[in-house]
Amino acid sequence: MAYSEKVVDHFNNPRNMGSFKKEEDGVGTGIVGAPECGDVMKLQIKVQNDTIVDAKFKTFGCGSAIASSSLATEWLKGKTVEEAGKIKNTDIVQELNLPPVKIHCSVLAEDAIKAALADYQKKADSK
Amino acid sequence: MKFPIYLDNHATTPMDPRVLEAMLPYFTEKFGNAASRNHAFGWEAEEGVETARKQIAKLIHADAKEIVFTSGATESNNLALKGVVEMYHEKGDHIITSSTEHRAVLDTAKTLETKRGVKVTYLPVDKFGMVNPEDVRNAITDKTILISIMFANNEIGTINPIKEIGKIAKEKGILFHCDATQGVGKVPINVQEMGIDLMSFSAHKIYGPKGIGALYVRKKNPRVRIAAQMDGGGHERGMRSGTLPVPLIVGFGKACELCEQEMAADAARLSVMRDRLHATITKALEEVYLNGHPTERLPHNLNISFAYVEGESLLMGCKEIALSSGSACTSATLEPSYVLRALGVGAELAHSSIRFGLGRFTLDEEVDYAAKKIIETVTKLREMSPLYEMAKEGIDLKTVQWAAH
Numbered sequence: 001m002a003y004s005e006k007v008v009d010h011f012n013n014p015r016n017m018g019s020f021k022k023e024e025d026g027v028g029t030g031i032v033g034a035p036e037c038g039d040v041m042k043l044q045i046k047v048q049n050d051t052i053v054d055a056k057f058k059t060f061g062c063g064s065a066i067a068s069s070s071l072a073t074e075w076l077k078g079k080t081v082e083e084a085g086k087i088k089n090t091d092i093v094q095e096l097n098l099p100p101v102k103i104h105c106s107v108l109a110e111d112a113i114k115a116a117l118a119d120y121q122k123k124a125d126s127k
Numbered sequence: 128m129k130f131p132i133y134l135d136n137h138a139t140t141p142m143d144p145r146v147l148e149a150m151l152p153y154f155t156e157k158f159g160n161a162a163s164r165n166h167a168f169g170w171e172a173e174e175g176v177e178t179a180r181k182q183i184a185k186l187i188h189a190d191a192k193e194i195v196f197t198s199g200a201t202e203s204n205n206l207a208l209k210g211v212v213e214m215y216h217e218k219g220d221h222i223i224t225s226s227t228e229h230r231a232v233l234d235t236a237k238t239l240e241t242k243r244g245v246k247v248t249y250l251p252v253d254k255f256g257m258v259n260p261e262d263v264r265n266a267i268t269d270k271t272i273l274i275s276i277m278f279a280n281n282e283i284g285t286i287n288p289i290k291e292i293g294k295i296a297k298e299k300g301i302l303f304h305c306d307a308t309q310g311v312g313k314v315p316i317n318v319q320e321m322g323i324d325l326m327s328f329s330a331h332k333i334y335g336p337k338g339i340g341a342l343y344v345r346k347k348n349p350r351v352r353i354a355a356q357m358d359g360g361g362h363e364r365g366m367r368s369g370t371l372p373v374p375l376i377v378g379f380g381k382a383c384e385l386c387e388q389e390m391a392a393d394a395a396r397l398s399v400m401r402d403r404l405h406a407t408i409t410k411a412l413e414e415v416y417l418n419g420h421p422t423e424r425l426p427h428n429l430n431i432s433f434a435y436v437e438g439e440s441l442l443m444g445c446k447e448i449a450l451s452s453g454s455a456c457t458s459a460t461l462e463p464s465y466v467l468r469a470l471g472v473g474a475e476l477a478h479s480s481i482r483f484g485l486g487r488f489t490l491d492e493e494v495d496y497a498a499k500k501i502i503e504t505v506t507k508l509r510e511m512s513p514l515y516e517m518a519k520e521g522i523d524l525k526t527v528q529w530a531a532h
Contacts, residue, residue, distance in 0.1 A: 036474035
């Protein structure tokens with residue numbers, strides 16, 4: 001199975017790879033997946049005035065999983081928290097031309113976005 | 128160095144040019160049907176087939192009459208299991224095999240269970256992937272008609288104690304089938320000394336053509352009988368009908384002859400190369416785990432897991448090298464290798480496994496390039512891995528509550 005050009009590009013030149021300190025103000029962290037399933041994604045957002053000013057990821061998984069999370073960080077930057085919640089896995093599938101067998105990678109990326117947003121919200125509410 | 132580099136010789140091997148040369152006349156001027164008894168074209172083809180039969184038999188210390196040609200090892204495995212069950216069903220209905228067999232044996236056994244009510248014992252293997260002969264002995268009942276254990280595993284290269292298992296089978300008077308697809312032509316195999324009654328193997332794993340294989344069927348002590356699984360002209364002593372593919376058979380014979388002559392030198396060279404590959408990788412990277420047996424393994428096989436890195440992404444990062452992974456990211460079930468799981472390798476390490484298969488045409492510089500590229504890619508992917516980060520922070524990954532999906 002050949003990978004789409006976009007998947008290869010994200011895999012070779014991952015965007016926003018890295019980590020923020022979890023406890024830092026305005027940072028939301030989502031970790032989804034499980035090592036025994038072969039995919040774990042960590043997605044982090046940094047929010048200022050309800051806008052995502054930065055995003056980072058680290059992923060254990062196949063090329064499509066890495067590309068999905070890399071793409072997600074690109075899309076998250078500049079979006080409001082509300083807009084970010086509207087990113088759908090199907091958008092990722094379309095952008096990266098993922099084959100059916102790789103759709104779960106995009107689902108995982110959507111879950112990671114939701115988890116990061118929820119974590120951010122929880123931290124904001126507890127203040 | 129030519130790219131891509133081929134290090135997947137367990138999947139298939141390139142044909143040796145000497146094999147091709149031997150085959151070519153049989154596509155054109157020597158095109159006869161080996162079953163044509165009345166003219167020179169047939170005699171010429173038959174002679175080619177019989178020479179090949181002798182070359183093949185010699186490699187495994189069998190008699191030429193004991194070689195039955197098939198389309199490949201999958202058919203040989205099917206023919207052995209189904210043919211024995213059908214022929215000996217009045218004697219019993221129990222088969223013993225192991226959990227790390229190739230799918231061609233496991234799925235055939237499953238079919239026999241569901242369609243013919245055969246009872247199958249799937250023996251476990253130890254942490255190196257080896258079957259314990261005593262487990263074979265203990266699984267035998269008065270209904271057991273066949274023991275089917277592979278010679279060497281296609282993923283991890285572990286070589287089973289075939290001679291011991293053969294001895295037990297003889298003692299108990301039970302037929303012993305061995306799927307030796309990965310072993311024939313790579314390490315010495317002697318069906319007499321090892322007590323093998325039926326043995327499957329194929330040409331394309333030993334630098335021969337695809338589409339031709341053989342089932343060794345013992346002729347005496349005991350005389351093994353199998354029921355044909357295909358009706359037709361009664362070729363191959365009635366066990367496998369169908370016009371013989373003469374060019375493929377001639378190539379198979381030549382490939383066996385070359386293995387007989389060069390196997391020892393190939394094995395010696397490849398095991399040194401393999402050990403150097405392993406040493407270079409383990410020297411440069413932490414948390415690299417060998418899968419399979421440290422010594423009782425095929426000389427050209429190396430299977431290792433790189434903790435915190437998913438196998439398919441590793442292959443993607445080394446796309447100029449043809450390798451195989453136990454990760455099942457592309458499979459519909461998302462289950463990693465059942466072979467590694469049977470060894471007790473954790474699912475996360477099974478997803479992280481890579482199989483290297485060296486071969487007759489593998490060069491030193493190719494292996495050195497592969498080692499360098501693997502080390503670079505693993506390092507890069509670990510930087511990208513949240514698991515590696517967590518492990519570095521001192522978090523025990525086994526205690527983490529994962530959101531399974």
